[in-house]
Amino acid sequence: MSTCRLPLVGLLAVLVALCGAQMLEKRVYSPIKEDLPYIACESCQKAVKSVHRKINELRKESKAKLSEDSILEIVEKVCNPLIEHGDWIRRFDVSLSKGKVKLVDMGAPSKCRRECRTIARACDDVVADADTDLAEMLYRDKMSLAQMTNRVCLEPCKRKLGQVDRRDVDEYFEEMDEKEAERERLMEKMAAGMPGLPEMYGPDDLAGFKDAKETKTKETKRRKASTWWQWLKDGFNDATSWVISLFYTSSNSNDEL
Structure with missing residues (x-):
């Protein structure tokens, strides 16, 4: 394997590990x-x-x-x-x-x-x-x-x-x-600025919150949460595809040489 491929494979591994860690860390x-x-x-x-x-x-x-x-x-x-x-x-x-x-x-x-x-x-x-x-x-x-x-x-x-x-x-x-609390507030503000991200509740919360008195506001939150998880999945897939494309671009360049 060429030396150019190793950093890209490593980058892909780090990307997968980081995304997995983020998913596990955010316990609801x-x-x-x-x-x-x-x-x-x-x-x-x-x-x-x-x-x-x-x-x-x-x-x-x-x-x-x-x-x-x-x-x-x-x-x-x-x-x-x-x-x-x-x-x-x-x-x-x-x-x-x-x-x-x-x-x-x-x-x-x-x-x-x-x-x-x-x-x-x-x-x-x-x-x-x-x-x-x-x-x-x-x-x-x-x-x-x-x-x-x-x-x-x-x-x-x-x-x-x-x-x-x-x-x-x-x-x-x-x-x-207080610094950790401020960091969480900052992340929430960033999330609020992106379309489809939930304001508060994750899917586990929303599943536990279902009852006969749910209001239109809560229905909207569920839809936002669903969009958020789809956005995260699409973002991860796009990032993975980008890394793989870099890998194959590097591979083709080395083969031509």
């Missing part, structure tokens, strides 16, 4: 369904508080009035723990205390595993159905935070739930380095 965690009804109210309240604070900050920074569409865009992302608008989720641990499942602010971001996904799911279950109304309330700016929260979170917060003796899943809160 599913929510803990048993916890969902117990944290729905608190997740909704904290989501409304977070987006209310964010909009007020933007109002102070911006000279022009925020449009309702720009506010809606932020509201739609408040339940996504992988980006800035939803990174409040990563600060909370799901904990059992005195028979109640609560969210505890740990003061630092965590790696987004099952409990993080559970908070995100509880948030999305409520906010996805009220995002337009919430965006309108924020745009009109006529209601207090308490009034807004009571309006959006009425349904999950009026449920009567019994005490909880034990939780089957109780994850260790694994604090994440």
Whole structure:
């Protein structure tokens, strides 16, 4: 084999290894369904508080009035723990205390595993159905935070739930380095700038999230996720074909010599 072929074969091997590593590294965690009804109210309240604070900050920074569409865009992302608008989720641990499942602010971001996904799911279950109304309330700016929260979170917060003796899943809160969290947010922003990439959920999440109350927003996310995996597959195939074409081009050149 010519010496020119070896680097190309090595490049192809590295490409396959890297793609495989990326696929394995991005493990998708599913929510803990048993916890969902117990944290729905608190997740909704904290989501409304977070987006209310964010909009007020933007109002102070911006000279022009925020449009309702720009506010809606932020509201739609408040339940996504992988980006800035939803990174409040990563600060909370799901904990059992005195028979109640609560969210505890740990003061630092965590790696987004099952409990993080559970908070995100509880948030999305409520906010996805009220995002337009919430965006309108924020745009009109006529209601207090308490009034807004009571309006959006009425349904999950009026449920009567019994005490909880034990939780089957109780994850260790694994604090994440701020640089690592920032790197994840950057990758998510890059993904958002490419067509077909999902905003939050991978295929495993989406399969576990199916239920009778799925909204049009969740249907759109599933379609985006499907497009994403097809995009990844096509991209890998194109890259492989490019490396192989270089290999054969080099081979033909050496044969002519």
